Amino acid sequence: MKITVTGGKGGTGKSTVATNLAWALSKKYHVVLVDADVECPDDHILLSTNLSEEEDVNLFKPKFDYKKCTACGLCVENCSEHALVKFKEGYPFLMPTLCSGCRTCQLVCPEKGAILDDYRFVGNTYHVKAHDNLELVTGLLGEGEERSYPIVLAARKRALSIPADIHLFDTMPGTGNHVAAAIEDSKIVIAVSEPTPLGEHDLEMILKLLKKLNLKAWIVINRSDLGSTEKHKEIVDKYDAEIIAEIPMNNEILDSYVSGVPVVEKYPDGEAAKIFNDIVRRIEEVM
Ligand code: SF4
Ligand code: SF4
Missing domain, CATH: 3.30.70.20 (Alpha-Beta Plaits)
Incomplete structure (x- = not known):
């Protein structure tokens, strides 16, 4: 089953949600987490693993005779x-x-x-085992490169070649083809947002994209006590989506973020872990 964690805007806590869900799901299932946020991948940092098993991604370019x-x-x-x-x-x-x-x-x-095949390096993919039941595939755009799409495709291909119960994608911010490529074929799409004017705007953008792709979204409002969530509720109703969790600002999450251990592991009985475990139960209901 493919699950995608996305969000129109950067910095909403997408990676925190993705790594915690991947970790919690891996207690029962074999999970491949795919960090497709190729301009700034950080899931490996949140899981305290290294980028290893490097593979180059090369793109065709014409060579003129x-x-x-x-x-x-x-x-x-x-x-x-x-x-x-x-x-x-x-x-x-x-x-x-x-x-x-x-x-x-x-x-x-x-x-x-007159036009021969040549190739240029555009980035890398990596693979590491975080533990027996959790593997991480990461895409990383090469320095100075602007085209993230081929790296997302390469990370996706590498991840899907690994047999698993669940492939969980953590996308880039935005709504471009680099995000659509990660979302494609997902059974569940979780959009992470926050109650700020920019968060509201970007939530609407991502819900528009999901509507085009005919996918229903589950919304997680992160830092839910940062402002009013009323506008989020209006947008969610308009696009027939569903708010499945609200995560208030929480010292346990901050502490686990800094220490590189998912909060579901570091504080298994805490409030945040309870929220993530509830989302896991929802996921299991549709598996
Ligand atoms: S391969 Fe490159 S140069 Fe050739 S048509 Fe496509 S974008 Fe243009
Ligand atoms: S011959 Fe081929 S390589 Fe040369 S200008 Fe025409 S299309 Fe381009």
Whole structure:
């Protein structure tokens, strides 16, 4: 079963929710947690593990053979990313960081062999066992790279190749294709929000995306005593979602965050652990 923890905005406590649910679920099930927040993955820190078993992620890029190229310009005209510019003589030139690796240039080129395969490094994936029943796959975007999508796809592919009872995805903030790629095929989507104007705005954005994907969301309001949750309730009703938990600010969570031990492990009888264990019971009802 695939579960996704998401949230329109960064810093809402997505990773805290994902790591605690993964840890609590792994008491009974084999869980693969996937840190798809590839610009700033931190699940390994919250679980006190290292990034290990590194694999490179390489993306196609065109390599021009100017002896065969006739400077017809078709590749430049058809590159939707504007990653190709024309030299004065009409020959194409690549700006690598803009290239998505879609191969359209190669497909439209009428001269056989004028565009050859080349690759560029865009990031890494990692794999580590947090304990016997909990594995963590992490995607990390390369320095200076802007395209997170291929890394999310690579982390997703690597994670799904590991047999498990539950694959639990922790997405990037936002609502772009990098988030949609992680959410796809989820049986349960948990959106983490907080009661601030920005939190309200971003909650609506993520619920719009989920509606398009025909997925119902469970909402967790983190730091629920930070402000009024009335507006959240209106938005949730509008999109036929459901608030399943409200987590007030809590010293146990803060302490477990700093010490790199999930609160469900460090304070198993505390208030926060009770909330996470209630969510686990809900998950089990739909498994
Ligand atoms: S692979 Fe796609 S994005 Fe890259 S240069 Fe070719 S057409 Fe443009
Ligand atoms: S489409 Fe092929 S032949 Fe035309 S400019 Fe591009 S590389 Fe050269």
